[in-house]
Amino acid sequence: MPEKKDVRILAYESSCDETSTAVVKNGREIESLVVATQIKSHQRFGGVVPEVASRHHIEVITQITKEALAEAGTNWADLDAIAVTYGPGLVGALLIGVSAAKAASMATGLPLIGVDHIMGHIMAAQLTDEITYPALALQVSGGHTELVLMHDPLNFEIIGDTRDDAAGEAYDKIGRVLGVNYPAGKTIDAWAQEGHDTFHFPRAMLQEDNYDFSFSGLKSAFINTAHHADQIHEQLNKKDLAASFQAAVIDVLAEKTVRALKQYEPKTFILGGGVAANLGLRTRLSQEINKLAQQPKVIMPPLKLCGDNAAMIGAAAYNLFEAGQFADLTLNANPSLELPYAASMLN
Amino acid sequence: MKILSISTATSNLSVALTENERTVAAAEETDRRNHSEHLDPLINQLLKQAGWQLADIDRFAVALGPGSYTGLRIGVTTVKMFASILNKELVGLSTLAILADNFAHSDQLVVAALDARNDNFFAGAYIFKNGQPTNVVPDGHYHLDKLLAAIKQAAQEQGKKNVILAGSGLSERSEALQAALPDLSLTFAQDQDNQVHASHLGQLARSAKILDPDQVLPRYLRRTQAEMDWHRKTGKPFGQDSDYVEEV
Ligand SMILES: [Zn+2]
Numbered sequence: 001m002p003e004k005k006d007v008r009i010l011a012y013e014s015s016c017d018e019t020s021t022a023v024v025k026n027g028r029e030i031e032s033l034v035v036a037t038q039i040k041s042h043q044r045f046g047g048v049v050p051e052v053a054s055r056h057h058i059e060v061i062t063q064i065t066k067e068a069l070a071e072a073g074t075n076w077a078d079l080d081a082i083a084v085t086y087g088p089g090l091v092g093a094l095l096i097g098v099s100a101a102k103a104a105s106m107a108t109g110l111p112l113i114g115v116d117h118i119m120g121h122i123m124a125a126q127l128t129d130e131i132t133y134p135a136l137a138l139q140v141s142g143g144h145t146e147l148v149l150m151h152d153p154l155n156f157e158i159i160g161d162t163r164d165d166a167a168g169e170a171y172d173k174i175g176r177v178l179g180v181n182y183p184a185g186k187t188i189d190a191w192a193q194e195g196h197d198t199f200h201f202p203r204a205m206l207q208e209d210n211y212d213f214s215f216s217g218l219k220s221a222f223i224n225t226a227h228h229a230d231q232i233h234e235q236l237n238k239k240d241l242a243a244s245f246q247a248a249v250i251d252v253l254a255e256k257t258v259r260a261l262k263q264y265e266p267k268t269f270i271l272g273g274g275v276a277a278n279l280g281l282r283t284r285l286s287q288e289i290n291k292l293a294q295q296p297k298v299i300m301p302p303l304k305l306c307g308d309n310a311a312m313i314g315a316a317a318y319n320l321f322e323a324g325q326f327a328d329l330t331l332n333a334n335p336s337l338e339l340p341y342a343a344s345m346l347n
Numbered sequence: 348m349k350i351l352s353i354s355t356a357t358s359n360l361s362v363a364l365t366e367n368e369r370t371v372a373a374a375e376e377t378d379r380r381n382h383s384e385h386l387d388p389l390i391n392q393l394l395k396q397a398g399w400q401l402a403d404i405d406r407f408a409v410a411l412g413p414g415s416y417t418g419l420r421i422g423v424t425t426v427k428m429f430a431s432i433l434n435k436e437l438v439g440l441s442t443l444a445i446l447a448d449n450f451a452h453s454d455q456l457v458v459a460a461l462d463a464r465n466d467n468f469f470a471g472a473y474i475f476k477n478g479q480p481t482n483v484v485p486d487g488h489y490h491l492d493k494l495l496a497a498i499k500q501a502a503q504e505q506g507k508k509n510v511i512l513a514g515s516g517l518s519e520r521s522e523a524l525q526a527a528l529p530d531l532s533l534t535f536a537q538d539q540d541n542q543v544h545a546s547h548l549g550q551l552a553r554s555a556k557i558l559d560p561d562q563v564l565p566r567y568l569r570r571t572q573a574e575m576d577w578h579r580k581t582g583k584p585f586g587q588d589s590d591y592v593e594e595v
Contacts, residue, residue: 019592034594035594035595036592036593036594036595037592037593037594037595038591038592040590040591040592040593041591041592044573044574044577044581045573045577049571049573051416051571051572051573052571052573052574054416054417054420055416055564055567055571055588056588056591056592058420058423058424058427058564058565059564059588059592060592061424061427061428062427062428062431062560062561063561064594065428065431065432066431076432091417092416092417092420095383095417095420095421095424096420096424098383099383099386099420099421099424099425099428100424100425100427100428102387102425103387103424103425103426103427103428103429103432104428104432106387106390106391106401106429107401107402107428107429107432107433108432329387329388329391330384330385330387330388331384332381332383332384333383
């Protein structure tokens with residue numbers, strides 16, 4: 001049997017406040033990964049400012065292209081395709097990656113692949129371990145909170161989605177109340193490890209017979225508690241507040257995930273997205289899955305692959321490459337790109 | 348020398364291939380909202396028309412700004428990548444100089460302006476000697492009143508009585524502008540002369556300074572609102588761009 005030729009993809013990611021390039025071999029091996037983060041800039045404003053983000057992306061785009069190739073010890077002639085996140089995300093930010101990838105494709109003659117950012121986050125798992133299908137992914141980040149059923153490496157369906165705020169967004173908003181610098185997730189997670197759930201915030205939609213989430217009620221309850229304490233000059237324990245908030249978030253995420261695991265009995269469970277770096281969430285999900293009769297293989301990518309990065313885009317792009325799903329030079333940024341919803345979600 | 352010139356600075360998407368004085372191929376798409384979709388296919392179409400390959404281009408030229416921030420970044424990112432990957436020259440010119448170049452053979456003062464809403468303009472004024480532009484009201488972001496004062500002063504200093512105004516947001520105000528500048532005779536550019544043309548960029552690009560593709564950035568001529576608010580609130584200096592982006 002002839003040996004299959006290796007497939008090397010150069011990938012771009014610029015959907016929010018990280019500009020990243022990577023060379024990925026066969027959708028599984030990271031040969032290089034460069035991430036330029038703008039966190040320091042957006043900390044000035046307490047959150048990501050889209051126009052500022054776009055301006056930073058263009059500052060580094062050619063340099064990080066060269067760095068990804070150099071770090072991988074490769075050149076354009078060794079590559080098989082160029083991939084890029086084309087949505088969802090901030091339109092101006094996405095356009096830097098999309099324009100760069102298209103120009104690179106034109107200049108080199110390499111085929112172009114457009115990748116959904118969420119599919120990319122989930123495919124960080126493929127860089128960690130082999131996914132056996134069907135698989136179920138809980139994708140949690142600053143912009144998204146979704147349960148995704150994966151039939152194969154290409155066909156994904158959303159079975160649960162947030163009705164309002166994303167989980168990561170709620171962390172940043174209550175972080176502001178607690179005086180925690182953006183992004184707040186890491187600090188709140190650390191405080192939560194030391195505090196106790198004393199405030200018993202509401203667990204929204206926990207009893208409802210669907211896989212949807214809602215975090216705006218929790219956020220409001222948290223803010224009201226903090227403001228009320230302020231008015232009566234009462235000092236609340238920040239660590240207990242953090243622990244109470246985090247417990248409410250994790251209860252809902254874990255409960256709905258376990259319910260979906262029981263219904264769909266996937267062979268693999270994947271935790272993806274920036275909030276997947278949360279220690280409390282990782283621990284709780286592992287514990288719950290250990291109690292299941294039918295235990296899926298669990299893939300929780302290392303922290304470096306949970307945040308936005310181009311390696312995950314290269315991993316997802318490989319699956320599209322194998323399926324012959326290429327983009328042409330009319331590829332455009334699509335800020336509201338969405339994975340398809342499962343039929344049961346469309347009522 | 349073969350030059351590929353691109354302007355994505357305004358709603359007019361303009362691409363041209365020039366070889367020395369000759370425009371070999373040029374195309375424009377007016378009133379396009381999304382240059383991202385159309386730019387690369389348009390470049391390919393012109394290359395095919397001319398029988399050139401992208402690798403045949405010796406120099407890439409782009410309208411650096413001012414203009415639509417998003418639009419500028421599409422064009423600038425594209426030429427940065429082309430020049431960087433193909434190891435070719437990159438030049439960038441003021442969008443306003445390209446616009447003023449529609450009147451390169453005039454001996455009048457040429458004001459080029461892009462409407463920035465609420466009586467503000469990205470604008471500059473130029474005079475031409477032997478077809479080469481000199482920027483006499485520096486390209487900047489001006490309130491209309493400041494712009495008028497600057498035009499008046501430049502006309503005086505350059506000894507010009509006749510002024511041509513080109514770009515967007517000006518002809519609609521022709522009466523008010525003429526009333527504000529009673530000593531000058533104003534002519535408002537018509538139709539195509541109000542547009543930025545890549546074929547003109549291709550000519551200006553021949554003598555332009557070569558830039559480093561890694562360093563070149565759009566000339567926004569304006570900080571973001573968020574940065575200005577932050578600066579006003581904290582009194583802190585803006586800092587270098589490189590202070591804010593770090594590889595992790
Ligand atoms: Zn993300």
